[in-house]
Amino acid sequence: MTNKDWLFLNSRDDLLRIDMQEIAYFEADGNYTNIVLTNKLKCTVGMSLGKMEDLLAERLKGKVMYFARIGKRYIINLNMIFQINVLKHRLVLSDFKQCSYSLDVSKDALKKLKELMIQMKI
DSSP: OOSOOEEEEEOSSOEEEEEGGGEEEEEEETTEEEEEETTSOEEEESSOHHHHHHHHHHHTTTSOOOEEEETTTEEEEGGGEEEEETTTTEEEEEOSSSOEEEEEOOHHHHHHHHHHHHHHTO
């Protein structure tokens, strides 16, 4: 990503402009997606996690991969991974300054993420 790579989300009533480097993770909530930022702000948009995944793929086409779908519930910022604990089904994300998030993720999803991280050497 460049210095500032913005994600614009436009609905009938709102326009969100989000610095993609500040996104900690996306979380599925039925037909909605919660976006959680490193500064603890959280917003909800009217699209499924699958549609958000497609939007990110289109927006980041030809760029380094910064986000990955983890199981059915999350898309995470790979740069924020602090700990993958397969046994405890826990993924800890951190900006390595002041915020951290602990997510419950399936064992299989964490195993795949761990392999991805080892292969990519992020």
